[in-house]
Amino acid sequence: MKQAILKTVGMTALAFTFTTAAADPLKIGISAEPYPPFTFKGSDGSWTGFEVELGQALCEKMQAECEITPTGWSGIFAALDSGKIDMIMNSLSITEQRKEVIDFTDPYYFTPSAYVAAKSDSFDIPEGLDGKLLGVQGGTTNATYARRELRDTGVEIKIYDQQEQANRDLFAGRVDAILADKVAMTELVERDEASEYEIRATAPRHAAFGEGVGIGLRQSDDDLRQRLNQAISEALEDGTCTDLSQEYFGTDICGS
Structure with a gap:
């Protein structure tokens, strides 16, 4: 979104x-x-x-x-x-x-937002984000939601100019998870290079998402x-x- x-x-x-x-x-x-x-x-x-x-x-x-x-x-x-x-x-x-x-x-x-992380990672989302690095695209409702609702989880939020930059950093292990539109993330995890990644959680409907x-x-x-x-x-x-x-x-x- x-x-x-x-x-x-x-x-x-x-x-x-x-x-x-x-x-x-x-x-x-x-x-x-x-x-x-x-x-x-x-x-x-x-x-x-x-x-x-x-x-x-x-x-x-x-x-x-x-x-x-x-x-x-x-x-x-x-x-x-x-x-x-x-x-x-x-x-x-x-x-x-x-x-x-x-x-x-x-x-x-309208579609919700979703978190994507490696299948091998066992941390819960959002409860287990403490100490983790979450990637979001700047200027988006996902960035707004992360700033408003996820700071208390102890997560560090990394802002990207483009969603594909966040996607690449996830695959490279430079962030632990990303948050973006669920439909786009469904497409992402179907890519060949994303075979080890999955949608781990869906964000709740929230005023930040409009x-x-x-x-x-x-x-x-x-x-x-x-x-x-x-x-x-x-x-x-x-x-x-x-x-x-x-x-x-x-x-x-x-x-x-």
């Missing part, structure tokens, strides 16, 4: 073109750092994934022209504010803190929010979201 904050990396050539008025394409901001299976580059170099395809479907329902605009995760809020992108569609959890600076659409999915995942918008973009909400409602009702979820995750994560 990803996360946010400064510097534009650029744009991909991938564009979704539909019948629309002669207006600039809506720029869908995703993190330039892949987050499979939500957003990642396919074998041809173009961006794909659950949220990329769902974004395409929402634009089709709005009869809008859209293009994917990869942006460094640390600068994605600034890119939205400056107009370099028009929306953030990157597993962005709806939280009270974020609603102070941006607006959100209705949620289109109300589900929505599309982040500028607070002034009321019309776009209403159009997206209608498209999201249609995608949830007609099975578009569920079909993509089953394709990428093997389960239905759609809704809140």
Whole structure:
């Protein structure tokens, strides 16, 4: 359930073109750092994934022209504010803190967060984290939750710019566990290099994780929010979201 904050990396050539008025394409901001299976580059170099395809479907329902605009995760809020992108569609959890600076659409999915550790480690989670090193991606709800709720366990929290950095450090033994979106972690432990790792626990539903995942918008973009909400409602009702979820995750994560 990803996360946010400064510097534009650029744009991909991938564009979704539909019948629309002669207006600039809506720029869908995703993190330039892949987050499979939500957003990642396919074998041809173009961006794909659950949220990329769902974004395409929402634009089709709005009869809008859209293009994917990869942006460094640390600068994605600034890119939205400056107009370099028009929306953030990157597993962005709806939280009270974020609603102070941006607006959100209705949620289109919710999944809990999960801890991954080596199968050979016997410590309990979270009770046995005392003295352990936990990796989380910065600017995410997972980082917020870890800071709020896990400090008293005695765990040391290591913050990463990218989730893949945390994943690699787990495999290299440089952290004892990681905390991230459960769907992404389910994909992670299925990789060949993760055969000795497993999901060890699921984090409880907590205010730090927000109300589900929505599309982040500028607070002034009321019309776009209403159009997206209608498209999201249609995608949830007609099975578009569920079909993509089953394709990428093997389960239905759609809704809140």
